[in-house]
Amino acid sequence: MKRMIPQKKPIIILPVYLMGLLVVLAIGFMIFRGIRKQAGNPIVLSASDVPRITAADAIAAINANEAFLLDTRSASQYQASHARGSYSMPYADIESWVDTLDKDAWYITYCT
DSSP states (O other): OOOOOOOOOOOHHHHHHHHHHHHHHHHHHHHHHHHHHOOSSSOOOOOOGGGGOHHHHHHHHHTTTSSSEOOOOOOHHHOOOOOOOOEEOOOGGGHHHGGGGGGOOOEEOOOO
16 A cells, blocks of 8 residues: 655645735725825815916917817707817716826816
């Protein structure tokens, strides 16, 4: 009869590494959220902090291709009438389109 030599089972370390990575990511996310909560969101401004420009300045910027004109009304309102050269970006759908905008571009929004 052959003698059986006990073999060591390979230690599976991958799940341990994945759990450690998950813990590190969770802690990092919580720290990030805490810092953003304390410092505020630098991207989103209150209505009083948003710079206002005159219609003449907006027209000049659009004609010089220095800015994009965004109509934030509903799509049906945009279809009824809109400023020439404007893009329809309904405010109700802001979460779906805001991340597609170039952060370095100048956008002029209007809603009436």
